[in-house]
Amino acid sequence: xxxxxxxxxxxxxxxxxxxxxxxxxxxxxxxxxxxxxxxxxxxxxxxxxxxxxxxxxxxxxxxxxxxxxxxxxxxxxxxxxxxxxxxxxxxxxxxxxxxxxxxxxxxxxxxxxxxxxxxxxxxx
Numbered sequence: 721x722x723x724x725x726x727x728x729x730x731x732x733x734x735x736x737x738x739x740x741x742x743x744x745x746x747x748x749x750x751x752x753x754x755x756x757x758x759x760x761x762x763x764x765x766x767x768x769x770x771x772x773x774x775x776x777x778x779x780x781x782x783x784x785x786x787x788x789x790x791x792x793x794x795x796x797x798x799x800x801x802x803x804x805x806x807x808x809x810x811x812x813x814x815x816x817x818x819x820x821x822x823x824x825x826x827x828x829x830x831x832x833x834x835x836x837x838x839x840x841x842x843x844x
Contacts, residue, residue: 763799767822767835770794770801775820775839778805784843785816793825800825801834807841814843 728736774794778785790805806819817840821833 764835766797766799767801768837770796770799771803771820771822771835771837774803774805775818775837778818779839779841783841785818785841787816794822802827810840816841 808817822835
Protein backbone atom coordinates (compact mmCIF):
# COMPACT_ATOMS: atom_id res chain seq x y z
CA UNK A 721 0.00 0.00 0.00
CA UNK A 722 1.57 3.30 -1.05
CA UNK A 723 2.19 5.95 1.59
CA UNK A 724 -0.24 8.82 1.54
CA UNK A 725 1.33 12.11 0.37
CA UNK A 726 0.58 15.07 2.60
CA UNK A 727 0.34 18.40 0.69
CA UNK A 728 -1.14 21.86 1.07
CA UNK A 729 -4.67 22.38 -0.05
CA UNK A 730 -5.57 24.98 -2.63
CA UNK A 731 -7.17 27.15 0.07
CA UNK A 732 -3.95 27.10 2.14
CA UNK A 733 -1.83 28.07 -0.87
CA UNK A 734 -4.19 30.93 -1.79
CA UNK A 735 -4.21 32.20 1.81
CA UNK A 736 -0.40 32.16 1.89
CA UNK A 737 -0.23 34.06 -1.41
CA UNK A 738 -2.68 36.66 -0.09
CA UNK A 739 -0.54 37.20 3.02
CA UNK A 740 2.59 37.56 0.87
CA UNK A 741 0.81 40.03 -1.46
CA UNK A 742 -0.25 42.23 1.48
CA UNK A 743 3.27 42.13 2.94
CA UNK A 744 4.86 43.02 -0.41
CA UNK A 745 2.45 45.93 -0.89
CA UNK A 746 3.38 47.32 2.52
CA UNK A 747 7.07 46.82 1.77
CA UNK A 748 6.82 48.67 -1.55
CA UNK A 749 4.92 51.56 0.03
CA UNK A 750 7.55 51.80 2.76
CA UNK A 751 10.36 51.78 0.19
CA UNK A 752 8.69 54.56 -1.79
CA UNK A 753 8.35 56.69 1.35
CA UNK A 754 11.99 56.10 2.25
CA UNK A 755 13.11 57.12 -1.25
CA UNK A 756 11.07 60.32 -1.00
CA UNK A 757 12.51 61.08 2.44
CA UNK A 758 16.04 60.49 1.17
CA UNK A 759 15.51 62.93 -1.69
CA UNK A 760 14.11 65.55 0.70
CA UNK A 761 17.07 65.11 3.07
CA UNK A 762 19.47 65.50 0.16
CA UNK A 763 17.77 68.71 -0.94
CA UNK A 764 17.89 70.12 2.61
CA UNK A 765 21.58 69.22 2.92
CA UNK A 766 22.39 71.04 -0.31
CA UNK A 767 20.22 73.97 0.79
CA UNK A 768 22.16 74.24 4.06
CA UNK A 769 25.46 74.29 2.15
CA UNK A 770 24.13 76.94 -0.23
CA UNK A 771 22.93 79.06 2.71
CA UNK A 772 26.28 78.82 4.47
CA UNK A 773 28.02 79.82 1.23
CA UNK A 774 25.80 82.88 0.67
CA UNK A 775 26.20 84.02 4.28
CA UNK A 776 29.98 83.53 4.16
CA UNK A 777 30.28 85.39 0.85
CA UNK A 778 28.20 88.25 2.25
CA UNK A 779 30.43 88.53 5.32
CA UNK A 780 33.58 88.40 3.18
CA UNK A 781 32.37 90.99 0.67
CA UNK A 782 30.82 93.28 3.28
CA UNK A 783 32.17 92.75 6.79
CA UNK A 784 29.46 95.09 8.13
CA UNK A 785 26.60 94.91 5.60
CA UNK A 786 24.12 97.74 5.22
CA UNK A 787 20.57 97.08 6.36
CA UNK A 788 18.05 96.09 3.73
CA UNK A 789 16.89 93.21 1.57
CA UNK A 790 18.84 91.42 -1.15
CA UNK A 791 18.08 88.46 -3.33
CA UNK A 792 19.87 86.16 -5.70
CA UNK A 793 20.33 82.61 -6.88
CA UNK A 794 22.71 79.82 -5.94
CA UNK A 795 23.55 76.61 -7.72
CA UNK A 796 25.10 73.81 -5.73
CA UNK A 797 25.28 70.28 -7.03
CA UNK A 798 22.23 69.60 -9.13
CA UNK A 799 20.08 72.01 -7.12
CA UNK A 800 19.24 75.64 -7.88
CA UNK A 801 17.94 77.86 -5.12
CA UNK A 802 16.53 81.36 -4.97
CA UNK A 803 17.47 83.23 -1.80
CA UNK A 804 16.47 86.36 0.10
CA UNK A 805 18.79 87.99 2.59
CA UNK A 806 17.37 90.44 5.11
CA UNK A 807 19.95 92.50 7.01
CA UNK A 808 18.60 94.18 10.15
CA UNK A 809 20.06 96.41 12.80
CA UNK A 810 20.17 95.01 16.33
CA UNK A 811 19.95 96.78 19.69
CA UNK A 812 23.76 96.65 19.66
CA UNK A 813 24.79 99.20 16.96
CA UNK A 814 27.98 97.32 16.08
CA UNK A 815 26.13 94.09 15.19
CA UNK A 816 23.84 93.28 12.26
CA UNK A 817 21.45 90.35 12.00
CA UNK A 818 21.41 88.45 8.70
CA UNK A 819 18.33 86.29 7.98
CA UNK A 820 18.72 84.15 4.88
CA UNK A 821 15.73 82.30 3.38
CA UNK A 822 16.22 79.72 0.63
CA UNK A 823 13.49 78.70 -1.80
CA UNK A 824 13.35 76.25 -4.66
CA UNK A 825 14.30 78.14 -7.83
CA UNK A 826 10.88 77.49 -9.37
CA UNK A 827 8.87 78.39 -6.24
CA UNK A 828 6.29 81.15 -6.52
CA UNK A 829 6.50 84.35 -4.48
CA UNK A 830 4.21 83.02 -1.74
CA UNK A 831 6.09 79.75 -1.22
CA UNK A 832 7.53 78.90 2.16
CA UNK A 833 11.30 78.80 2.51
CA UNK A 834 12.77 75.31 2.46
CA UNK A 835 15.70 76.43 4.61
CA UNK A 836 16.36 79.43 6.84
CA UNK A 837 19.68 80.44 8.35
CA UNK A 838 20.38 83.33 10.71
CA UNK A 839 23.80 84.81 11.27
CA UNK A 840 25.37 87.94 12.66
CA UNK A 841 28.04 90.31 11.42
CA UNK A 842 30.01 92.65 13.62
CA UNK A 843 31.59 95.97 12.79
CA UNK A 844 35.34 95.49 12.37
